Amino acid sequence: MAGAPVSLFIQCLVDTMFPEVGEAMVRVFDRLAIPLTYPDGQTCCGQPAYNSGYRREAAAAARHFIEVFEHAKAVVCPSGSCVHMVRHHYPELFPDDPVMTERAKAIAAKTFEFTEYLVDILGITDVMAEYPGTVTYHDSCHLSRGLGIVRQPRMLLGKVRGLELIEMQDSDTCCGFGGTFSINYPEISVAMVDEKITNILATGADAVVGCDISCLINILGRLSRRGEKVEVLHIAQILAGEKGGDA
């Protein structure tokens, strides 16, 4: 079962706000006996700058990322949007620098989203986790549309003992986060996340699960403001079996 050593890229929001998600990933990989490392010096993939149009700044972040992870065999990240950034935008960020473009392409080819790495690369769908409860799953945009990762998280959730997945209406509709969009256009963003929350509540699930902490923070923030009781969990936390079992 053990694969090549994995270099963790712990996305900045996970690193700073939800380190427990990173720890959950560590527990899953430990359970699967996959060697792990966490390269020092990692910061941010550069997506906020890129999405706001600041490509020079995004390129600087990309360069830093490439330097930190260049020697990794596989980079695994608990965020679809960061992987989307690395895979699809890094190769475009150095139009006048063929050497950097090649390095960017090389990094792009070996950077994976967490569930994608488990299912598509390692061929694992059962990580021997347990979670007694009902959950519903939110398809993050860059994860599902950008990377085409739709079935992998569901396959993993399907094998979690005690877990019942109740699909919500329009699970793949944007939650309204959109990076700085959520700060610049809060009225629109909140209206969008409200619809998401309506669909989450309609399932009656105990928790909403996703693969992107940014969307989850958006959903959590609104749930909290509305005083709703639904729990918000990153999929790594479920797969680590934090609630029920062998964590």
Added chain:
Amino acid sequence: MSATTPSNYRTAATAGIASPRLQKSLHGLQNRFGKGAMEIWATMTDQEMRRRVKDARMNTFAHLDIILAELAKNVRTRGGQVHFAATAQDAIAYTLAVAKRHKVNRVVKGKSMTSMEINIDPVLEDAGIEVVETDLGEYIIQLAGDKPSHIIAPCIHLDRNQIGELFEEKLGIDYTNDPPTLTMAARRALREKMLTAEMGLTGCNLACAETGHISLVSNEGNIRMTTTMPPVLVALMGMERVVATLDEHREALQLLTQAAALQKLSTYVSFLGGPAAEDDPDGPKEFHLVIIDNGRSKILADPEFREVLACIRCGACLNICPVYGKIGGHAYNSPYCGPIGGVVTPLLDGINKHADLCKGETLCGACKDICPVENDLPRMLAALRHKLAYGSDLWNTSQHSPAEAYVYSFWKIVIGNPRFFRLMLRTGRFLQRPFVRKNKMVRKMLGFAGGWTKGRDLPPLARQTFAELWKEKYAATRPNPIEGQNEEGN
């Protein structure tokens, strides 16, 4: 686009969100047409068709001079008159001159986005000409003195009661909110207009160069009326609205009607190749085709944006966009709304002027998936933001926000310097303390981030970062398995 004024996106968006009526309409629209189109794409047997149509469109643009010349030649062979208008003013002046030459008192319009883009109605009206929209939705909008809020369903923001009151007031009928009765009232009123107008004014969905036709699509029959009954016809056509051959026409048409309204074909597809022939029993005696640039050649010239010209104006992206689905069409303050409007409006009418349209989306990618010609609208929105970030001489665009640019140049320093990054985090953790509430959430933030906490709480920075936890709990127990791994510390 002379039609627009600087947008007030946020205010108009907020108003749209606050309207339960609009929310209900938009929800119904998206549920039916957005999902329906995605279903069609998923199940169509010819999965190459969309790509093929896109490739054909792009190939047409690479040879646009040749193809437009062929179109013009073939239309002229049948006695049609073709005018090439570089600007909106040019197109307006030409059309007005035709109307004046024929002493036109009344113009009936088929639904035309291009006519709104060039904003021709006020000019005709100032010349004493009555201008009547004949598409039911556009007619309602015109009677109400309102603006359309959807490319295909212009009065989606009005409900039957409002339309009932409007018709009671403007058409003098007894109040009713029954759609069939209202439709019949408009049918009678507009029939009279269409049978007596001296000039028809339409757009053009797709011209076919090979055969020298324009083609127009409608369900109501107003466009057939407009192009058949008045003695003079002027068709306004954006220069990109052309295909080379009949075969290309067929495929583009099939994508258009399916994407727009889930129809294999619209009720009417009219092909017009010029004025009525001598021995034809009816049809316009004079036929004018006005081919309009009005900023399109600039888009053609920029490889980053050229593909947006492939748009066939089906409106499908509006039917799936979660932002449009909340704010409605008026927020875009342009004849072109929704995701396509977010790209086309700034390109035609000024990127700075419409900065909110460039920035006011989440880049979720739903529009790209539904687009019948696979236009990558999110990529182009990001490219527009790129122009705003630094300014662009090519697009006559200045830097949108020097303050934001400053923030990102600072961010760049932090991101490239892990020690600084960690120091900033520690500072942040210290500074956030007074804001963290009992439920462990931040309820109010200051400065630019305050937008977040307008409707949401924010989880605080954790007491320890993952990086710190790794060092403390995990790093020591596992040797670095990778040779040459970058391990220099902070």
Added chain:
Amino acid sequence: MDSQTAFMRNIRQSLGLAPDTERPKRLFPALFAKADTALILQDIENRTTEQQNELVEILQANALALGVNISIAGSHDEAAAIVVDLVRTKNPEFTHTKHIVHHDHPDLATLQLWKRFSREGITVHTSFSADQQLREKTIASFIGITAADIGVADSATFIQLTQPGRPRSTSLVPSIHIAFLKKEHLVADLREAYALLREKERLDSFVFITGPSKTADIEAQMVHGAHGPREVHLIVLSPPPIEKDVRETQNLQHTEEQQPNS
């Protein structure tokens, strides 16, 4: 031509080409390369009666779904009977007297409609090109009758080419449109229809008609009869032996009579 010269110059410039060097069409033969339709035309030509009947069935199903009243007539007499019944039972929308207008077409002339209503105060017009009053007669007519040039089973579309004696307004201005379609003019799909169109000599103006005029502009509620005909009746002229179908579809037709009346 001045506006065109400057316009094209600008396009070539935008494409990064020498703005003043015109690109002649003949140097780009692939651009207007005609698709090879020989095989498609051969398919249409060689269609068996059985296959044609199958297309009629597909057409029927699709037409009904669109709210088109479709009937199959085994002879011109049967077709005439359907028309006569419609003219007698339907009421004018905009006038008080009954006028009808039909295309100047051999299949319609065979019906001899003018004879059939001679004692009923129903006026029958034929849309001759030379008729100076044709416009007024068409506006006065509550039923327009045309002969379609091509029918498309897959979308229940019929195609009308504008020709001398066959104006566009006949299928547009009257409240009810009756279209005749010969079974041998029915093709499977648009691809076949476009291949046939290519073969037509005169292609100045033509229209695809798919169902009655409709709108959903008020609260997305479908209403028939926005500006064009609110009812469409398609009569497929098909020689025997499919009389069974005739009875079936006529029954269906009667259940379809729920169009709005004014």
